[in-house]
Amino acid sequence: MSDLPDDFTCTITNWEYIYGLCRDVADEVRSAEFDPDVIVALARGGWFAGRCCCDFLGLDDLTSLKMEHYVGTAAKASDPEVRYPMPEGSVEGKDVLIVDDIADTGESLHHAHEYVVERDPSAVRTATLQLLDTSEFDPDFVGERLEEWAWIVYPWNFIEDMIDLIQGVMERADDKRFERADIRRYLATYHDIQRIEMEIAQPDRLDEVLAEMERRGVVESADGAWQLA
Missing domain, CATH: 1.10.10 (Arc Repressor Mutant, subunit A)
Incomplete structure (x- = not known):
């Protein structure tokens, strides 16, 4: 939170509310007739959402991708990099759904999308439980669109x-x-x-x-x- 201003609004959520957003994302995926073979959950925030979407969509193939913001001469603070790469061949030839908890700037989802596309999947879609209007990346599936910025405190x-x-x-x-x-x-x-x-x-x-x-x-x-x- 070090990059945030001193005064900012926070919203505290609970498990039931977030579980409902997972269901909403899964409903959008089904409505779009997209049938993913594997879900890539962005660590750490996307883990719960990714696992719940696996349950709703009937998937048993779930992998994780850790994006991290580094500060230093080699990278700007706003440039997320891959910290823990996915196993070799985990998405090759597969229809992939990338899932995260929230898109604030959208940079993590954007870079994750680029990373997965480079690994020869058949198709890639992105999803987030919540989307802030500050995001410059528009996910394919969204549980909830938030018009006013707030720091979301997840369970x-x-x-x-x-x-x-x-x-x-x-x-x-x-x-x-x-x-x-x-x-x-x-x-x-x-x-x-x-x-x-x-x-x-x-x-x-x-x-x-x-x-x-x-x-x-x-x-x-x-x-x-x-x-x-």
Whole structure:
């Protein structure tokens, strides 16, 4: 999240909602009469979606492709590169569906599409659960189109994202010690994460996140309050 502005809106999702988007993507694939032989799930966000689409579409061939953004003289930060190549021959001569969780700039899907096309498949289509209007790449199949930009907190990276968000608001605030109410207030102020939204999507998990932050040495707790370690 280091490249994001200090204030940005977050939307917290749950498993049921995301599972529904997986079903919507699979419905679009069937409606288009595209019958993939293999799904390529982009790591890490596309794994859940890829596996669910396999179930909906009756596929048992699932492989993974890890795209990563590098920073340095050899590559711009915005240029995703392949970190873990797919096994040789895994898509050759096959109809391929590439699946990711979200297209923000669309660069990961675009580069993944190029990478797969170079490996002699019969056909390649792309899908994403959610598509932001900032994406310059238009996937073939989309579960949901989002007109307003937001950082989407998915169930599979809830703790990871919430640790980053809570640490970020603690660093910005003038307070040195934070009770639960303080943390919730700053999450609402800086990221529009309202308590009712969080409790509906991921109920009773704030203490779990704080406990994990303490285990990782990010915060220290005493007398029902937390401070940065």
